[in-house]
Amino acid sequence: MPRIMAIDYGKKRTGLAVTDPLKMIASGLGTVPSHELIPFLKKYFAAEAVELIVIGMPRNLDGSATDATALVKECIRILGKHFPEMPVKQVDERFTSKMAFQSMLDSGLKKKDRQQKGLVDEISATIILQEYLQFNG
Numbered sequence: 353m354p355r356i357m358a359i360d361y362g363k364k365r366t367g368l369a370v371t372d373p374l375k376m377i378a379s380g381l382g383t384v385p386s387h388e389l390i391p392f393l394k395k396y397f398a399a400e401a402v403e404l405i406v407i408g409m410p411r412n413l414d415g416s417a418t419d420a421t422a423l424v425k426e427c428i429r430i431l432g433k434h435f436p437e438m439p440v441k442q443v444d445e446r447f448t449s450k451m452a453f454q455s456m457l458d459s460g461l462k463k464k465d466r467q468q469k470g471l472v473d474e475i476s477a478t479i480i481l482q483e484y485l486q487f488n489g
Contacts, residue, residue, distance in 0.1 A: 354403035357396075358481035360445065360473050361407060361427045362386060362420070367473030369481045370402070378481035380474040389427070390434050397435070405431060405438055408445030408480045443484055445476070 353373040360367035366389050368381040384392045396402070407428060410420040424442075431440055 354401035356404045356406060356481065356484070357381075357402050358477045358484065359389075359405060359407045359427070360477040360480060361389075361424050362473060363423055365473050367475070367477035368392075369474065369477035370400070371481065371485065375485065378478050378485060380478045383471075383473045386427075390430065393431075393435070397438075402438070405435075405440045406443055406481060406484045407431075407440055408476065409442040410445055441484075443480055445480055 353375070355373060356371045356375055358369040358378065360369075364386060365383045366386045367383050369378050370381050371378055381396075407424060409424055410418040412418055428440055428442070431438065
């Protein structure tokens, strides 16, 4: 059964998460340097069936675009070019970084581990995906 993938795209790093084949649980897949995202996805899609990409769209609290919004829109365009058959859905990611950091605190991660920005990106992608599943499953 195909999975759903979530992308938390950033200028330097991209956090990734995927569902289990039954699309019930979101799990972090890791992070990749953003410039290596397309080659990574090509390899991943060759090994695993994915039916949908959910990508976090950054917004300010008032719903307006952030500095990163244009970057994510460009990523969506590039995904469409390389994977024209793959649907991409945008989801609001306003609070995911804060939620990811809070989740790290709540789980008792040491300060040194919490400073790994890649871990925040991976957890953010997982939160984006879990919320998508919760409201669309």
